[in-house]
Amino acid sequence: MSMDIDLAAFAGTDPIYVITEEVFTAMIDGEEGYLRHWDGPDPVFVDPMHAWVDVNGTTSGRVLLTTERGTADKLARALLQMTPDEPVSPEDFVDALGEVANVVGGNVKSLVPEPGVLTLPQVTQDRPPTLPDALIYELALDWRGSALVISLWKLP
């Protein structure tokens, strides 16, 4: 995947924000309005969860979702349509988070003209290793008051 997504070409609307908003509207919240841009200093995560997919093509990139563990739990529950008191198994939690990364990542992949192959999603507590200059794009979001960061990384 060529990471040269010319974001400026999309007439002022950030397509990655649009994609994320659609994922949340359609599958997590059921309606628009619970996701907005993060207002204020960059969020700092105390106990983060990371979920990502890689796109392998002419050049390769990673679409990474990072959020607080508690937020990740709420996300998984919302996607699985489970109430706060229902137990979410670790497998369900990982699968749900991975699916969010998969749907966001898959749609980001569709933004670029070159064909690319999406890897299976990965979900970890440790930040995935990346090279220092590899960050191409970062979007800090506010979902129901909690922070969520989407970032795009160039892969070697």
Next chain:
Amino acid sequence: MTLANDSFLFVSDLVRRRSAIQLEAGKEYLVESRLLPLARTAGAADVDAYVRSLRAAPSPAALEAVVEALTTNETSWFRDAQPFQALTGHVVPSLLEGGLPGFAPSLRVWSAACSSGQEPYSIAMALADVVPPQSLRITATDLNEKMLTRGRQGRYSQLEVNRGLPAPMLVKHFVRVGADWEIAPQLKQAVTFQRHNLLDAPPSGGPFDVVFLRNVLIYFDIATKRDVLRKVQGVLRPGGYLLLGAAETTIGVDEGWERVPVGRGSVYRRTARRAA
């Protein structure tokens, strides 16, 4: 920044009265998110301040903007399916064989109350295989300038194109633009968007062969319904067709129409002679 309770109640009451949509307790965050852009444009410190200023000096336009921001307009493509099947399966063949001047130079369709454009573009897509694009002239009208702008741009989100649009039509008539899909230029050319109030004199672009006036008359009283239908008759060719919403009819409302059952529904043909 949380919305004060009385501000929330004001907004939810307004929305309920105008749209019957209920915003129960728990939706404060939603209301705030949706109204934030309006508050920013108005230069208010936050949504709460914006709502307070609105209550102090309510303007119809601002109230309307608030209601619009909180009610999602779910329009789908080829809504109800049947009218579009009737269009290609019955209406167009009938117009061709009915001895009308044919489509020289064009088949003229009016899509009234077209909203963000799904209906006129659905008409264009349905007719694309039956009528050459250069012979198709669709006039799409609406009162709302924002909707007209959307229609002219012809750009729809992935969620919007998932709604009732057959996949073969998507790949044939749209191009991807970022995360969105935009109507291809050739099809866009067939549709002209015009601001128009149904209570005024009819729009330019006629006389029409077909008029789509779907799910609009229900908002009017019977006298206004009749008035609108008469105006439509005035710009519809004798033998031309009117397509209404599934639950609507001209029967008992206006003379000069012949009901033609087609499939599960009906279309209405303008009779050449009007009753006195």
Next chain:
Amino acid sequence: MRALVIDDSRTMRRIVSGVLGSMGFETVEAGDGRQALDVLESGTEIDLACIDWNMPVMNGLEFVTSVRQNREWRDMTLMMVTTESEQGQIVRALAAGAHEYLIKPFTPDAVRDKLQLLGLVDLEESA
């Protein structure tokens, strides 16, 4: 009516099965194209298959191609449910024999709309 939900994500299978279930479908799940073919080959009658594209062992496109080669399954409706949303990908899937294509993310209403287009759900049933 019975639907076969094919996706390597358990979450997605759950979501799709849930939506179809609420519309009166009985659902069977498979984690990849090969498992899905096993279900069909075992004789289970399937009216509708909802198929993810990217799956291990056998992907959705390969599954569609296999199904369309078998005359026994010619009445089965095939709908892709995937994030692959490039124009070229959609064309490929339709050319391979998929009847419809639903892009992720989708809403329950979008599923209903597609099923109405396919004649699997009556228009009168819509809310």
